[in-house]
Amino acid sequence: MFDIEYLILIFRDEFNYFMMKKVVKLLPLQHRNKDCVAIQFDFNDSIKAAVMKVGAKWSKTHTCFYILNETKLKQRLFLSLKKLNCFVDYSAMPKVDQVKKSVNKEASLPKSHAHALQVFEDYLIGQRKSPSTVHTYRNFLNLFLNYYAKRDLASIDLRSIEIFLEQVMAKRGYSVSSHRQCISALKHFSELNLGMKYDPANLYMPRKDKKLPVVLSSTEIVLILRSTKNLKHRAILGLLYSSGLRIGELLKLKLGDVDLERNTIYVKQSKGRKDRNCSLGQRIRPMLLNYAQTYQPKVFLFEGEEEGKPYNATSIRQFLKRSCQAAGIQKHVTPHTLRHSYATHLLENGVDVRYIQELLGHSRPETTMIYTHVTERKIDEITNPLDSAIQKFNRMDNETPNPLLSRNENK
Structure with a gap:
């Protein structure tokens, strides 16, 4: 029979072991009209790295990391946290029956x-x-x-x-x-x-937001590609930029859609049910060949973990974010940013906007014209009024000495 002091020692050891564990709490969350799981914990670099590795995203609105409420993602998260000796508190999560009821709102x-x-x-x-x-x-x-x-x-x-x-x-x-x-x-x-x-x-229709697209410089594009160490990831990002593809278009590409002899990519039934041909850069060819020989895709050009199934869009966004962080880029970059950059750089290189419209697959030229607002070539041609004023003042100053704008006077 145990004496009272021995029981106290056992309880104290168990309590200390529990306190050593980091507590991570899981909560149900509705975010952007989707069923998600909020991940709450005291700030810890290891835990942050673990939750981001399984695909968690940060929500500014709810100030927490979150994942979609999918069984596979929750299992991966649970295993990753267990490796860090974390205590996962999922008591607030609804039971399976409750989840089914909440998801199937149409039944009510x-x-x-x-x-x-x-x-x-x-x-x-x-x-x-x-x-x-x-x-x-x-x-x-x-x-x-x-x-x-x-x-x-x-x-x-x-x-x-x-x-x-x-x-x-x-x-x-x-x-x-x-x-x-x-x-x-x-x-x-x-x-x-x-x-x-x-x-x-x-019915009143609110006006669209008129936001200029985020555009990367040519140098930033190269830095992102250099910071992407995985060959498959680098080929994906390189193709998104070099052909100006939408992420959905890239994920649907099959092996037969890439024509290396003609340097073209055949995009089938894209936005607006339109087919089009995209150009394929010379520098991307050896990268794609190297990728194909290494990974040997069977059906789709870029396949996920399951053979014959397309790659996942969420994974692309995640490794692009990591590449941008590694390259020291502070801009908010998404896969579509690479498409914006492609169009802007074509315009800066003197390509006619009508050809860019065809390459991007835009139905209306007005959609393509937005890139004329962000191109550096056009902005550089505009003389700043302050520069003009100072140049004019300096010319007058050379003729008649006068106190200059940038000169201090001794009194």
């Missing part, structure tokens, strides 16, 4: 609303909208119908829609772009005449 819709949602989806498919557009519009309408789940569709008027936009889209911090997409979805929904009383022409 009344029959009339659920029927309207299905009719709307069928309508979008019949209009031959892209799968991405169908998914986006359906999600916004589902959000709207859930907000008014306890009301008949016939009782929803224009003011009801305005209240939804005020209380949900605006107050929950949706971007202007998402706000506009939601209104577009509601305008399409009005075409079905399912009882709602409103004129879609009266």
